[in-house]
Amino acid sequence: MxxxxxxxxxxxxxxxxxxxxxxxxxxxxxxxxxxxxxxxxxxxxxxxxxxxxxxxxxxxxxxxxxxxxxxxxxxxxxxxxxxxxxxxxxxxQVAAAAEARGPRREEDLRAILTSLGEDRVNATLARQEIEKAVGDAGALVGTRLDHVEKALTREFRQGYRQVEAYVDLRSLIEPRAPLPELRGWAASPDLLHRLVGHICEHRPRLVVECGSGSSTVWLGYAVERYGGGRVVSLEHDERYYALSRDLVRAHGLSHIVEVRHAPLRPWRHGAESWSWYDEDATRDLDGIGLLLVDGPPGATGPQARYPAVPALLDRCAKDVRILVDDAARADERAAVRRWLDEFPLEAVEHEADKGLVTLTRATP
Ligand SMILES: C[S@@+](CC[C@H](N)C(=O)[O-])C[C@H]1O[C@@H](n2cnc3c(N)ncnc32)[C@H](O)[C@@H]1O
CATH class of the missing domain: 1.20.5 (Single alpha-helices involved in coiled-coils or other helix-helix interfaces)
Structure with missing residues (x-):
């Protein structure tokens, strides 16, 4: 336009x-x-x-x-x-309604605010608890892992030591029959290695063993190889007595090793009482140069092996060497402590598969 x-x-x-x-x-x-x-x-x-x-x-x-x-x-x-x-x-309308409800509404509001506050506080506490629990769990897992790592390291080291000891033992001894198992209920190679080493070095006239089994054969072979001594093995259990005796026979060691059936009898020392090998089975023993304490089994009573020293020390040679197997166990440790308190003995603790303590007479 x-x-x-x-x-x-x-x-x-x-x-x-x-x-x-x-x-x-x-x-x-x-x-x-x-x-x-x-x-x-x-x-x-x-x-x-x-x-x-x-x-x-x-x-x-x-x-x-x-x-x-x-x-x-x-x-x-x-x-x-x-x-x-x-x-x-x-x-x-709302104002009128609010006025009509008055304090209830305020209470409700306060309750809601309080619950909201409580919820927040609870949530914070729960979170802290969770964080703590997670932290604790983490620390626990860490500790467990440390234990597992230590146990594995120890197991690997021990495994290697046992193989090393066994290889060395087998180079010294020519078995004439299949050898019985080692470790577990039986002696570990590191203990046998020490026993064979002592026999090789000191050629004891009499070797006594409390508790027969696989070690009995190895002691027999060592004594056969290194000197004209003999081995007496005390066995409380009739079935294992027969097994060990047959084992010794199978290896052609009966002329060196005598497995003695020695049922457990009450043995008193002061006011205390234990179950110990029948004294008749030990009465003739004299000049023990090497004593292996590896029986009776712990299940036969508390500090089941304590009587070994009070019952046999008098029958030991001056230069006796007492080897205590399973010295990692509380009962054996307690027995060793008690021997050291009550008898003139010296102890050396060795790192070994099942724990090992050697005792000798204390030098005056
Ligand atoms: C700690 S074991 C050690 C025996 C032996 N000193 C050794 O190292 O092989 C002690 C007891 O195990 C029992 N034992 C012997 N031969 C066994 C076998 N083949 N299996 C399971 N236990 C046996 C015997 O009663 C023995 O007194």
């Missing part, structure tokens, strides 16, 4: 051209001056009226548009006022 400005310019241009044309016509005397002026004035008046009419129309249009806008805004304002009215009304 043409703007007002353009219409005015167009009207002014048309007016100016018309006046110019009239002036030319007057100058050429085609139109008389008076008629020309009258015509010019008419044209100007018509133009002015046109412009006024146009302006009025435009102003009207604008006024109409403004009016429409005002009406729309009024309608929007009415809606807002309406909405505000209902919000106010709702707030009044």
């Amino acid at each position: 043409p703007t007002t400005r353009r219409l005015i310019v167009a009207a002014a241009a048309v007016g100016a051209l018309t006046l110019a044309a009239l002036t030319v016509l007057i100058l050429l005397e085609i139109v008389e001056i008076l008629a020309g002026l009258t015509l010019g004035l008419l044209i100007c008046a018509t133009g002015l009226m046109f412009l006024v009419a146009l302006s009025v129309r435009r102003v009207d249009g604008k006024a109409l548009r403004i009016d429409g806008r005002v009406k729309r805004q009024e309608a929007a304002l009415a809606k807002v006022a309406n909405a505000l009215g209902s919000v106010t009304e709702r707030l009044e």
